[in-house]
Amino acid sequence: MAASKTAVQPDGVEDAMKRAMRLLAVRSRSRHEIRDRLIRIGFDEPTVEAVEVRLVDVGLLDDAAFAAEVVRRGVNTGRSARLTRQDLRKFGVDAETADESLAEVDEAGADEERALRLAERKAASCRNLHIDKAVARVVRHLCSKGYGPQVAWDVTRRVFRELDLPGD
DSSP, rough: OOOOOOOOOOHHHHHHHHHHHHHHHHSOOOHHHEEEEEHHTTTOOOHHHHHHHHHHTTTTTTTHHHHHHHHHHHHHTTOHHHHHHHHHHHHOOOHHHHHHHHTTTTTTHHHHHHHHHHHHHHHHHTTTSSSHHHHHHHHHHHHTTOOHHHHHHHHHHHHHTTTSSOOO
């Protein structure tokens, strides 16, 4: 029989810390994620809070750094700012921290520039396809990365015009 986890006990905190460290060894995580996972495992609130405080104190749990990493990864993979914001919400990052991390990529025209680069790469991989099929693939790809349909169509038309292919 497992002992009841009703009070912060050194063994409970140490076990929770080991679990949290294993989670952080896979990838960085938000405070919300660590808290949620430890509670789901069965650790009580005081134990989880003690682990969270310790991890924040040593710099292993930092929502601002985590959000910056999610944004950087999103930009590198061509995700829109809108979709990256949704990711941050899903990870439990507060709105203020999310806004600060997205400030650089949310600039006017930045999303369209990322969409354009993504469309150029996708269009290059579709050169051997019929034009209608190539255009549809590029538009679908952009939409899957979180760009709105109008942006996807506009950027795709622009790319195919630049390639001197009839994209309209």
